[in-house]
Amino acid sequence: MLQIIEVRKNVLAKNDELAAANRALFAREGLTAVNFVSSPGAGKTTLLVKTLTDLADRYRCAVVEGDQRTANDAERIAATGAPVVQINTLSACHLDASMVARGLTALDLAGLDYLFIENVGNLVCPAGYDLGEKMKVVVMSTTEGEDKPVKYPKMFRVSAALLLTKTDLLPHLDFDADKAVDCALQVNPALAVFRVSAKTGEGFDAWYDWLAAQRG
Amino acid sequence: MLQIIEVRKNVLAKNDELAAANRALFAREGLTAVNFVSSPGAGKTTLLVKTLTDLADRYRCAVVEGDQRTANDAERIAATGAPVVQINTLSACHLDASMVARGLTALDLAGLDYLFIENVGNLVCPAGYDLGEKMKVVVMSTTEGEDKPVKYPKMFRVSAALLLTKTDLLPHLDFDADKAVDCALQVNPALAVFRVSAKTGEGFDAWYDWLAAQRG
Numbered sequence: 001m002l003q004i005i006e007v008r009k010n011v012l013a014k015n016d017e018l019a020a021a022n023r024a025l026f027a028r029e030g031l032t033a034v035n036f037v038s039s040p041g042a043g044k045t046t047l048l049v050k051t052l053t054d055l056a057d058r059y060r061c062a063v064v065e066g067d068q069r070t071a072n073d074a075e076r077i078a079a080t081g082a083p084v085v086q087i088n089t090l091s092a093c094h095l096d097a098s099m100v101a102r103g104l105t106a107l108d109l110a111g112l113d114y115l116f117i118e119n120v121g122n123l124v125c126p127a128g129y130d131l132g133e134k135m136k137v138v139v140m141s142t143t144e145g146e147d148k149p150v151k152y153p154k155m156f157r158v159s160a161a162l163l164l165t166k167t168d169l170l171p172h173l174d175f176d177a178d179k180a181v182d183c184a185l186q187v188n189p190a191l192a193v194f195r196v197s198a199k200t201g202e203g204f205d206a207w208y209d210w211l212a213a214q215r216g
Numbered sequence: 217m218l219q220i221i222e223v224r225k226n227v228l229a230k231n232d233e234l235a236a237a238n239r240a241l242f243a244r245e246g247l248t249a250v251n252f253v254s255s256p257g258a259g260k261t262t263l264l265v266k267t268l269t270d271l272a273d274r275y276r277c278a279v280v281e282g283d284q285r286t287a288n289d290a291e292r293i294a295a296t297g298a299p300v301v302q303i304n305t306l307s308a309c310h311l312d313a314s315m316v317a318r319g320l321t322a323l324d325l326a327g328l329d330y331l332f333i334e335n336v337g338n339l340v341c342p343a344g345y346d347l348g349e350k351m352k353v354v355v356m357s358t359t360e361g362e363d364k365p366v367k368y369p370k371m372f373r374v375s376a377a378l379l380l381t382k383t384d385l386l387p388h389l390d391f392d393a394d395k396a397v398d399c400a401l402q403v404n405p406a407l408a409v410f411r412v413s414a415k416t417g418e419g420f421d422a423w424y425d426w427l428a429a430q431r432g
Contacts, residue, residue, distance in 0.1 A: 039255045039256040039257055039337065039339075040255040040339045040360055040361075040364055040367070040368060041255055041258075041357070041359060041360025041361055041364060042257075045361075067367045068340065068367060068368055068369070068370075069366060069367055069368075069369055070363065070366050070367050072361075072363050072366070072367065073367075091344075091370075093309070093338075093340035093341050120340065121255065121339065121367075121368070122309070122338060122339070122340050122341075123255075123256045123337065123338070124284065124309035124336065124338050124341070125309050125338075125340070125341065128307075141257070141359060143257060143357060143359035143382065143385070144256055144257025145256075145257055145261075145288075147286065147288050148256055148257060148337075150285060150286050150288070151256070151283045151284060151285055151286050151288065151289075151337075152256060152284050152285075152337070153284070153285055154284075154307075166359065169359070169385070169388060169389075172385060172388045173385075
């Protein structure tokens with residue numbers, strides 16, 4: 001199921017109240033909402049496709065996709081069989097709570113275990129917008145610089161977990177994964193850190209265990 | 217030479233007038249200003265370090281570095297011997313013309329051929345801010361998705377050239393470079409496109425020829 005909603009600039013208002021309303025709705029429905037944030041291209045969609053596929057037998061999940069334009073990501077998600085709604089933010093550089101609220105009207109929340117929200121690819125602005133989620137998860141790939149967490153600290157400070165993706169590429173990169181993790185923990189010592197590769201499956205079991213522990 | 221300037225939120229005003237003033241200053245000094253934009257981790261700093269090193273005998277260049285925090289990038293630029301000023305935007309997600317104007321006061325512009333401005337890593341917001349540059353150059357890496365140009369079209373529409381970086385990684389990636397270039401040209405048919413690898417040197421001669429042709 002794939003639906004597309006276009007959001008105009010004038011809905012960017014009263015974010016915190018709307019986030020609280022989203023949060024109350026999630027609590028009523030007994031679902032856990034996770035807001036995935038990262039640079040463009042860090043691998044959020046690939047991560048979600050694998051997670052949805054691997055967890056399909058265990059949990060019922062739905063997805064809200066945010067992009068400035070196109071439904072490309074939602075089409076990839078829809079191929080897993082998970083219900084998904086695409087929000088096109090047009091000029092806006094992040095999802096806000098009102099966009100998510102509008103997207104939720106297109107989804108059947110009854111019986112869901114998880115709602116995964118894939119934010120617009122942007123390591124800066126989405127850090128400031130509460131969508132009503134239980135936690136943010138920041139995704140960073142091994143092809144970015146190790147010092148991204150100290151250069152863009154707010155995103156790493158407001159997130160509960162870091163997924164370091166594309167670890168299968170490490171042999172081909174001058175990237176020190178330990179240094180990247182150190183930078184992240186320096187900014188937020190409470191971060192749960194997972195080193196993962198959607199290609200080899202490395203690290204996904206630990207990620208799923210953590211995700212399961214966040215329920216309720 | 218490395219200097220650090222911290223810019224507070226309240227300087228975000230009158231961007232277009234200040235951009236025009238920057239542009240007039242660049243014209244008086246006879247220098248060509250280029251604004252490099254991309255996602256975080258696309259390789260802007262590595263590209264600049266190589267460009268500055270290779271062109272050191274031909275041109276006099278200086279650099280304005282934008283990051284939310286840290287002087288890490290400016291330190292890498294300073295190691296090439298080029299004058300550089302670091303602007304820390306703190307909460308702001310892009311450079312604006314006033315920040316650049318303030319940075320310029322720390323640089324000696326006399327006799328410069330090029331001023332390279334490395335914007336904050338963000339594929340969305342910097343697209344809307346004129347800094348007074350002659351052109352924007354968008355940098356995209358082979359480790360991002362091919363469809364980034366259609367998902368974030370404004371940045372590709374306002375740029376004069378696209379540098380597709382990290383081509384040395386192509387054998388290890390499921391990335392169709394032709395498809396990425398097609399997506400970019402679909403959004404902006406006038407884009408000059410260069411496929412480059414700072415590791416192997418591929419594509420840099422063509423990039424330097426194009427850069428030379430933009431002077432004056």
